[in-house]
Amino acid sequence: MSGSFPAPSRETWQAEARRALKGAEPSSLDRIDADGLRVSALYAADDGVLPVIAPRAGDADGRAWDLRTLVEGDDPTLVNAAVLTDLEGGAASVLLSGAVLADPEPLGEALAGVALELAPVALDAGLDGPDAANALAVVAKGSPRARLRLHMDPISAFAEAGTSPRPIADHLTLAANTAARHAGAYPEATFFLASGRVVHEAGGSAAQELGFAAAAAVAYVSAGITAGLSPERALAGTVLSVSVDAEYFDALAKVRALRLIWRSISRAFGAESPAAIEARSSRRMLSARDPWPNLLRLTAAGFAGAVGGADTVVLDGFTRAVGRPDAFARRQARNTQLVLMEEAHLGRVDDPAAGSWFLDARTRDLAQAGWSAFQTVQAEGGVLAALEAGTIQTRVDEARSALEAAYRDGAKQIVGVTKYVDPDVRPAPVEVSAATQPADRGSRTFAALRPIRLSEPFEMETSA
Known part of the structure; x- marks a missing residue:
């Protein structure tokens, strides 16, 4: 048509790139990631990139995604105040952790005034997940349409504790039986959280995280079916979870890749079901000495979750590396998502990454690498057997060592920590919480997937 712009050829792009690089080839910017995948500097239609369509299944009560906040605490009155503040301030759901989950009475007090059929309540109770699930079911009695997110995830707790x-x-088995017991009473409930975040936080690669999440999902769905759930209900009752960090292109591609992997898993169970993905912000990316740049890191993570098509996004408080986030930090976490949703309008387009040659190629590469990692775990007898044998930990250790070396050698930088360090850091307040001893879980039976924080070694040097 008259006045249209000519489509530039690949050679034109390459010529422009050479000029910008002062004669160097664009391929000089190519890199190999932690999974051995090539990430090129330039992608084009003639690369043969297959399109990827991986939108979230639907909206969350008219919103693009479920804005979920994390509320921790042991005092039911304080937790209740924080929950109501978050819901009144724009959150759609809450994720609870702490001693309030131990019994129906404190949990009921913590959820006073919350309409459970409108605001989903998710739990983070580790190996005590079934007890917390039972407590929430008691609290929700009389609300059969309550949107409970029981989030039982003993596999991640087992992996992190080593016992x-x-x-x-x-x-x-206990988690699966708990799910089967509550499935009839709460048809809107989900039961399991198949998460790869324990691998990410221990320094693992994207493919390792995806493979772990997929293997956990198969274990939970299989256990649910054995306990009496139909394949359809077991699949619908399983929520997937990955970490999103400031490396937002890779993070959003990881979310999209998980949706592709889930398609293959659900088809294998004979009941194709849409994925429900909860993206949580990475903790390993957070700095402690200067927590203020974490606000930008968390914004990038929220961007990745939203554009990647996560159904639910949970952002941590920016002071997490210092201590338990206070009301100000929780407000910032909530408002960050509100700005991304209501001012940046990130959710107005379904799967906005679709059509980008780079992001479609990256999504497919990560999906294939994640599927390969999943097959490796399954060949080792499944996720539990692989953890007990230590093979998952060995692979994660190798990835973590390479990642730490990249920061130590200067190949990667952390703003505010290894580069552009503020010599006069403003303190950031945190919530006072009682120090608790970890529960005695028995002697360790295998190497644990312990969380790391990438800034910590450099912060220790600064304080020394």
Whole structure:
């Protein structure tokens, strides 16, 4: 048509790139990631990139995604005040952790005034997940349409602790039986959280995180079916979870890749079901000495979750590396998402990454690498057997060592920590919380996937 712009050829792009690089080839910017995948500097239509369509299944009560806040605490009155503040301030749901989950009475006090059929309530109770699930079910009695997110995830708790009070297979069976017991009473509930975040926080690669999440999902769905759930209900009752960080292109591609992997898993169970993905911000990316730049890191993570198509996004408080976030930090976490949703309008387009040659190629590469990592775990007997044998930990250790070396050698930088360091850091307040001793889970039976924080070694040097 008259006045249209000519489509530039690949050669034109390459010529422009060479000029910008002062004669260097664009391929000089190519890199190999932690999974051995090539990330090119230039992508074009003639690269043969297959399009990827991976939108979230639907809106969250008219919103693009479920804005979920994390509320922790042991005092039911304080937790209730924080929950109501978050919901009144724009959150759609809450994720609870702490001693309030131990019994129906404190949990009921913590959720006073919350309409459970309107505001989903998710739990983070580790190996005590079934007890917390039972407590929430008691609190929700009389609300059969309550949107409970029980989030039982004994596999991640087992992996991080390196042990469990009883054989982990028993914990998995208990979680599945708990799910089957509540499935009829709460048809809107989900039961399991199949998460790869424990691998990410321990320094693992994207493919390792995806493979772990997929293997956990298969373990939970299989256990649910054995406990009496139909394949359709077991699949619908399983929420997937990955970490999103400031490397937002890779993070959003990881969310999209997880949706592709889930398609193959659900088809294998004979009941294709849309994925429900909860993206949580990375903790390993956060700095402690100067927590203020974490606000930007968390904004980038929220961008990745939103554009990647996560159904739910949970952002941590920016002071997490210092201590338990206070009301100000929780407000910032909530408002960050509100700005991304209501001012930046990130959710107005379904799967906005679709059509980008780079992001479609990256999504497919990560999906294939994640599927390969999943197949490796399955060949080792499944996620529990692989953890007990230590093979998952060995691979994560290798990825973590390479990642730490990249920061140590200067190949990667952390703003505010290794580059552009503020010599006069403003303190950031945190919530006072009682120090608690970790529960005795018995002697360790294998190497744990312990969380790391990438800034910590450099911060220790600064303080020394």
